[in-house]
Amino acid sequence: MFPKFELMHPWFLLWALYCLLFNTPAFAESDEHDHDLQISAQLSLHDLVEKTIVRYPDSALLAAKKIEIEAKYKRASGLLPATPAIGLLNRNDAATSNRGEREWESELELPIWLPGQRAAREALARDAALGFVDTKATLNLQVAGMVRNALWDIAMVTHQATLAKSRHVTSLELLSDVEKRVKAGDLAKTDRMLAQNDAYQAETFLLRAQAEIKHAQYRYKLLTGLNTLPEYFSEQQSKTILDDNHPALRDASKKILVADDERSLIKVERRSNPTVSISARTQRGAFDNQINETIGLRLRIPFETEAQSAPLMAIAEMNYAKNQADAQHLRYALEAAFHEAEHNLNVTKSELEITTKQHANAQESLRLAKKAFALGETDLVNLLRVQASAYEAERAMKQRQIQLQWDTAHYNQAAGEMP
Template structure:
């Protein structure tokens, strides 16, 4: 009987520790694959594609030969003269908007900058989605650790309750001891059911996010190195570049585009030869300070705001990275401490179990020691999950793309 109960206590620890190996076996996908699976399920993919199409359309418009689509003018005049019939006059013209000096190049540079911005913002959206996927995987890992610990405690208390019941039947323990052991067993079963419900909710959230049944097992290895460019900082720099190019466009567009007008005229009158002619005209609008200065001021303000936002984001990213490093270091130490504490309390519970078997320790003391050991093992398992989450969040803060 003593050996059987000792094996149950050891099994409780084994279940918690073996949880991580089984979790790794369940994980059949990588974080990158999970993000790829989640990408088309949300709205971010459609938003990124739409922005890329708008940028490409703007780039195409900037490469056109004309500053605006050509326009056609058509006019006709009929004049009836007494005794001579009707005279007619028809004129057809085409107005072509011309680029101002440097305006086309400025628009083309802006189109290139907007296309680059669309690319960096798509990468930023994927990076943010990766953070959501990381958190969802970490939540599943935390709930699995709780389930594993609750299962281990339920098994230990169930074995203990059966052992106490046999000893009560043999007259070694009082009926009150059996009632207390059964109450603890039922409480552990309830805790296990609640933990399983929380795990089910976390797994459903993961499946809704990624569409995958398998959950990524976040490693506890050293965090990946930072990417060459943090996605958020790269997007901010691209926004600054777009704002600067818009300012250049505003400076190159101090007045409306001039128009080259090509026209053809035909006059016909009874008894007279037809008259045909071709005309060329250049229409040049004049700019004014009242019109252009507000546009330039707005463009300059956009540049200043973009630059200020970039500087603020740089400080924010640095603060997040420092905080993530501190959290990772703290979580690592807490995991080590919880592992050591769990080993000590399990050894203590084993010694008290021998004393209980010898009749030297009361059942409440035995239950408290057993509960303390199991809870410490649960804390160690959860600390491991928290540490994996901290490593993942540090990678996210460093801008590492999965």
């Protein structure tokens, strides 16, 4: 015969709580989700960034940018500065005097280069190609920062879940001990309720921590498209300081150079290209069957007008000034980010030293409190208070340990270092 349990019997509640936490499908799904991301020793942080770059949406913009640069090269190396044109003219007197006068004329119009125009277009194409390299490096660094944050976000929430699970197990063990002592008459029923409430609270923290793991893993999958995590992704602090070799600063500098090239090109192209036209005319006079054929050569030189060139020059000057301002704003932002990353790294190191000492003290206090509670020298309320303080000290220490590695990655990111 199985022992008979009342519905609200303490042992039944403890057994139900255990089943709820460790045997229900919901918890099984959570554990299964926690292992959705496989750990790979072959996947390095560098490889992960490279794989993420390939699928990052902005990579399509780089492909289009490359096509644009190739088009600039083709235009600069072309035989003519613009497209040629042909013309065809027919003139007759059929609708007027109708004396048989006929005239046909065909013309080929060829634009010619302005002085310095080809060199200006070549410089624009060349500097745009150099800027493409830095633009790609800047995008790669941006993706690297996103990958770094995604990885350490998972590491942080995973460790918080580990601590929450440890706390929950501890609370269940305490609840079991309290149940025994209540049954033996050593503790009051109110102590059992305190222990139960502590277990419920620990369960809530555990569920929330496991939910955060799911969110972090899902964000990681969306970003990388992978179901694997690198086994090692900690970084050593870079010795590089922030300087003009930062990819974003190089990119901004090249954009200024390209804008200056566009401004120079506009100065050259303030007027339309001259054209040379070669024509052939076939003419027959009135009441004359004799055909006369001639060949002509025409040079067309357009004049420069302020009304046409001023708006183009204004746009070029505005673009140049905007790129200069953007570069300066970028420098301010990068210097601030680097300063904050360096300062946060130093602060976290100091905090870790303090929290490590606090953790040691809290663990010793917990050991003594457990011993005093077992001997009946202190009450459950004091034990729960010391236990909560010890948990908080451990959480703070472990969080600083992970935060120190995360801040190291932030520092390298701010310095412009790729993993």
